[in-house]
Amino acid sequence: MDFGPMLQGMATVLEPQNLLYCLLGVVVGMLVGVLPGLGPTATIAILLPVIYGLDPVSAIILLAGIYYGAQYGGTITSVLLRLPGEASTVVTVFDGFAMTRQGRAGTALGISAIASFIGGTGAVILMSIVAPIIARFALDFGPPEYTILAIIGVVLVATMGNGSRLKALIAAVIGLVLATVGRDIFTGQTRFTFDILEVSDGIDFVVLAMGIFGVGEILYNLEESLTKPRSPISVSNVWPSRKDVREASGAIGRGSVIGFLLGILPGGGATLASLASYATEKKVAKDPSRFGRGAIQGVAAPEAANNAAATSSFIPMLTLGIPANAAMAVMLGALLIIGVKPGPTMMETNPELFWGVVNSMYIGNILLIILAIPLVGLFVRVLRIRATILAPITVLITLLGVYSVANSTFDILLVIIAGVLGYLMKKLGFEPGPLILAFVLGKILEDTLRQSLRLFDGNVAGFVTRPISGTLFALLVLVIVGPLIFAWIRRSLSSTKKEG
Amino acid sequence: MSADDSTEALMAELLVEEDKAPAGGPWYTRLSAIVTFGVGAFVVLTSVGLGLGEVSEPGPGMWPLVLGIAVMVLSVVLLVRGHVFTDTEKFSKSTLLPLIGVATLVAFWVLLPMIGFEIPAALLVFSWLRWLGRESWRVSIIGTVLTVAAFYLVFVTALGVPIPRLI
Numbered sequence: 001m002d003f004g005p006m007l008q009g010m011a012t013v014l015e016p017q018n019l020l021y022c023l024l025g026v027v028v029g030m031l032v033g034v035l036p037g038l039g040p041t042a043t044i045a046i047l048l049p050v051i052y053g054l055d056p057v058s059a060i061i062l063l064a065g066i067y068y069g070a071q072y073g074g075t076i077t078s079v080l081l082r083l084p085g086e087a088s089t090v091v092t093v094f095d096g097f098a099m100t101r102q103g104r105a106g107t108a109l110g111i112s113a114i115a116s117f118i119g120g121t122g123a124v125i126l127m128s129i130v131a132p133i134i135a136r137f138a139l140d141f142g143p144p145e146y147t148i149l150a151i152i153g154v155v156l157v158a159t160m161g162n163g164s165r166l167k168a169l170i171a172a173v174i175g176l177v178l179a180t181v182g183r184d185i186f187t188g189q190t191r192f193t194f195d196i197l198e199v200s201d202g203i204d205f206v207v208l209a210m211g212i213f214g215v216g217e218i219l220y221n222l223e224e225s226l227t228k229p230r231s232p233i234s235v236s237n238v239w240p241s242r243k244d245v246r247e248a249s250g251a252i253g254r255g256s257v258i259g260f261l262l263g264i265l266p267g268g269g270a271t272l273a274s275l276a277s278y279a280t281e282k283k284v285a286k287d288p289s290r291f292g293r294g295a296i297q298g299v300a301a302p303e304a305a306n307n308a309a310a311t312s313s314f315i316p317m318l319t320l321g322i323p324a325n326a327a328m329a330v331m332l333g334a335l336l337i338i339g340v341k342p343g344p345t346m347m348e349t350n351p352e353l354f355w356g357v358v359n360s361m362y363i364g365n366i367l368l369i370i371l372a373i374p375l376v377g378l379f380v381r382v383l384r385i386r387a388t389i390l391a392p393i394t395v396l397i398t399l400l401g402v403y404s405v406a407n408s409t410f411d412i413l414l415v416i417i418a419g420v421l422g423y424l425m426k427k428l429g430f431e432p433g434p435l436i437l438a439f440v441l442g443k444i445l446e447d448t449l450r451q452s453l454r455l456f457d458g459n460v461a462g463f464v465t466r467p468i469s470g471t472l473f474a475l476l477v478l479v480i481v482g483p484l485i486f487a488w489i490r491r492s493l494s495s496t497k498k499e500g
Numbered sequence: 501m502s503a504d505d506s507t508e509a510l511m512a513e514l515l516v517e518e519d520k521a522p523a524g525g526p527w528y529t530r531l532s533a534i535v536t537f538g539v540g541a542f543v544v545l546t547s548v549g550l551g552l553g554e555v556s557e558p559g560p561g562m563w564p565l566v567l568g569i570a571v572m573v574l575s576v577v578l579l580v581r582g583h584v585f586t587d588t589e590k591f592s593k594s595t596l597l598p599l600i601g602v603a604t605l606v607a608f609w610v611l612l613p614m615i616g617f618e619i620p621a622a623l624l625v626f627s628w629l630r631w632l633g634r635e636s637w638r639v640s641i642i643g644t645v646l647t648v649a650a651f652y653l654v655f656v657t658a659l660g661v662p663i664p665r666l667i
Contacts, residue, residue, distance in 0.1 A: 163587055167529075170536050170574045177543055177567050184550075184560035191550055191560055192543075215605075219598040222632055388633025392625040393647055395601075399608060400617070400651065404661040412609045416602065423598055428524070428532045429587030446563045458556025 005347075006128065009355020012057055013363055021058045022360050025065020026367045032066070033073015034379045035390060039086040040070030041327045041433070042217045045209040046394065048334055049401040056338045057353050061360040063331055064314070068361070071270065071310050072116050072368055075303055076379050079108045080235070088270035088306040091278040095291060095298030102294050106238040106376070111248050111296055112303040113372040114240070119256040119304030120365040123311035126260055128358055131347075135319040138344035143451035144462065144469040146321075150445040152476050153322040156265070158434045159479075168434045171425065175435035178203055179442025186450060198410040205333040207402055208439060211415040212432045213330070214398045216422020218391055235380050238373050240296075248300035251281050255301035259308030264315050269325040273309035274302035311361060318342050318354060321444065326433030329440045336440075524588035532588075533578035540571030597632055604628065616666035622648050 012018060032043040044063055051059035074089040079096035092112070099108040141149070154176070158168040181192045182202030193199050240248070255277040262273040281301045282288045291298050313324040314331075321343035323329040335342055340353060347354050402415045425432050456462030464470045543564055553559025604624050611620040625647045630640040655661045 164585060166574065166578055166581070167585075167587070170571060170578065173567055173570045173574065174536065174539065177539075177564065177571070180564050180567070187551075187560050189550060189560045191564065192546060219601055222597045222601050223594045386633070386635075388635055389629065389639070389643060391633065392628035392643075395605070395628070396621055396625060396647065396651060399605070400621075400655050400661070400663065403663060404655065404659070407662055409609060409613055409664075412612070413606075416605045416609060419605070420602060427589045427591070428528055429585060429589075430532070449563065450558050453555060453558055456556075458554060460555070 005351035006355050009352055009359045012352050012356040013359045018058055018061050021062040022065050022363050023367055025062040026069040026364055029066035029069020030073040031382060033070035034076050034382050038217060040067050041330055042213040043070055044327060044330045045213040046398050048206045048210060049405045051334055051338060056340050057356040059338055060357050063334055064357055064360060065364050067327055068310050068364060071307055072372060075112045076109060080105055088274050091274050091302045092299055095295050098294035105235045107240045107244055108299050109376055110238045110240045110373060111244060111300050113369050115252045115300040115304040116307040117365050117369040118252050119259055119308035120311050122256045123260045123308040124361045127312060127315055131315050131319050135344040135347045138320055140468060143448040144466055145472055146448040147452050148469050148472040148476055149320060149322050150441045152479055153441055154438050155479055157437050163429055163431045167430045171430045172434040172438040175438030176442040179439045206405055207411050207414045208418050209330050209333060209436055210398055210402050211418020212422035212436060215415055215419025218395050219419055219423040220426045235376055238376050244296055248296045251297035251301035252304045254280055255304030256308045259305030260312045263309030263312035269313045270306040270309040273305040277301040277305035319344060323437060326436055329437040333440050522590045523586045524590045526583040528588035529585040530579055530582035533575045533582060537572055537575035540568045540575055543568030601632060613664050617663045618648060618666045621651060
């Protein structure tokens with residue numbers, strides 16, 4: 001392995017301004033994660049306009065910092081208030097809040113910080129080794145391989161989300177349709193623009209993401225916020241005892257490994273990782289009945305797992321250009337905006353960016369643990385800020401932020417429309433994530449599909465007969481058919497059980 | 501798979517604990533299926549007009565046509581299976597709040613080019629604090645003044661964004 005570019009990346013990260021962006025990102029991420037209302041994806045979406053003025057390395061370091069900072073921020077609300085900031089900290093609620101009720105909130109937060117640090121750092125180390133291998137393998141990919149990879153990405157995200165698979169698939173296909181709006185790059189013809197000049201170059205990703213995630217979530221919370229009062233909590237003694245650490249160490253190790261592996265898979269990511277690691281701990285425990293009643297392993301394992309997964313989910317995005325989840329889709333969109341095309345060639349053409357991001361994660365994780373424990377008192381105070389006071393501020397940031405991108409009032413209207421769409425999707429059980437992800441992948445998918453069809457002279461069988469794309473195609477079939485077969489086996493097993 | 505089972509059990513446990521808004525009933529899903537079917541049909545009709553080209557040389561309409569058909573097919577499945585879904589949320593009296601919220605956003609969009617951002621921003625923040633957030637008059641007024649001043653300093657003075665403005 002050539003360590004040159006990696007060390008150079010470290011030098012890039014250690015430049016004072018990038019260190020500052022990393023710090024800024026982590027702190028903003030933690031604060032926003034603690035504040036009521038917005039999850040990490042919505043936060044990144046709302047802050048997208050900020051990146052226009054930054055150079056690419058700083059921009060991605062900032063966004064990455066926000067992303068994993070927000071992961072930890074969500075933990076704080078799960079433990080203290082039984083309010084998971086987002087899906088990946090949902091299981092932390094069981095034992096984390098139970099510990100709070102036993103007066104051990106500080107210990108729960110402390111062990112989460114330590115678990116997050118170990119999970120995150122372990123994942124970065126593995127990532128530094130695995131990512132170059134994947135990228136080297138993917139250098140041979142041509143348009144047909146990318147077509148299939150993009151389809152796998154869309155299908156996996158649509159089928160492995162939290163809600164209904166069918167609805168998620170519909171949302172994804174509509175995302176693909178939205179990506180076709182604007183000028184067709186092959187013929188120059190405009191499509192679905194309704195003669196509106198502002199969308200002739202396509203719908204702006206920033207506007208769509210800010211609307212669907214940001215405004216949509218704010219509108220949705222407007223309906224909920226009145227019903228959920230928050231009560232102040234006091235936290236003391238954040239440092240876990242030696243006994244706590246000893247009890248949690250196995251859980252942290254297992255959680256980190258599970259998290260890293262599941263994070264690479266598109267679709268599942270941090271949420272699936274935290275669930276799976278919690279389930280594993282319950283299974284290996286000598287006394288599973290302690291879980292849900294304040295078992296420290298029940299906090300440590302999912303926290304290590306979700307941070308490891310949050311980190312390893314960068315791998316498919318950086319090496320293949322295929323985002324593994326909605327947050328990564330927003331991140332990919334951001335990179336494309338600032339003129340960086342992630343993919344296997346990025347490590348060759350933009351090594352300082354690739355290694356800059358990877359190395360910033362070491363620094364970010366260190367900053368996270370340095371800040372998390374002393375700042376707990378501050379976060380507890382931030383928790384008392386009412387959602388009703390924050391909502392108008394966030395909505396105004398969004399409106400003016402989206403205006404500042406192109407100085408266009410039309411974009412304000414578009415962000416409002418996208419917001420209404422995001423709100424309705426949430427109400428009607430359609431996940432917004434697959435739509436955004438498909439929108440990002442849509443252009444790549446159509447371009448590579450059309451290039452492939454030209455390449456194959458219209459013979460669709462070409463996708464199967466090329467060795468690499470054929471293998472990927474088999475994988476795609478497995479991804480689609482696998483869950484169906486599993487479901488069928490389970491159903492037939494349970495029906496024979498009932499009959500027997 | 502047992503790991504899967506326990507994961508599902510966990511989720512089920514959690515959903516019981518969470519106080520979710522009441523589900524909206526099968527017609528919520530059926531109506532959304534009808535809307536997405538309409539979108540699909542529109543996409544299909546438009547893409548035929550764009551020109552489909554050949555499979556070896558796809559025109560601008562080919563890909564949208566495929567997508568439009570996919571949306572239509574999936575929507576039909578959703579319509580038929582509409583009764584299975586419980587993941588919708590009922591629209592109720594409190595739905596008025598987001599509705600009013602959207603109205604204030606649209607008002608902001610309309611007024612911004614006419615009278616600059618200060619007054620529309622103040623109106624927006626104040627109405628969200630006082631009426632949507634049920635904050636006291638005191639908090640609402642102080643909050644509005646501080647927020648608008650802070651935004652002026654950040655966006656106009658510090659960042660130099662050319663927002664239409666009064667002052």
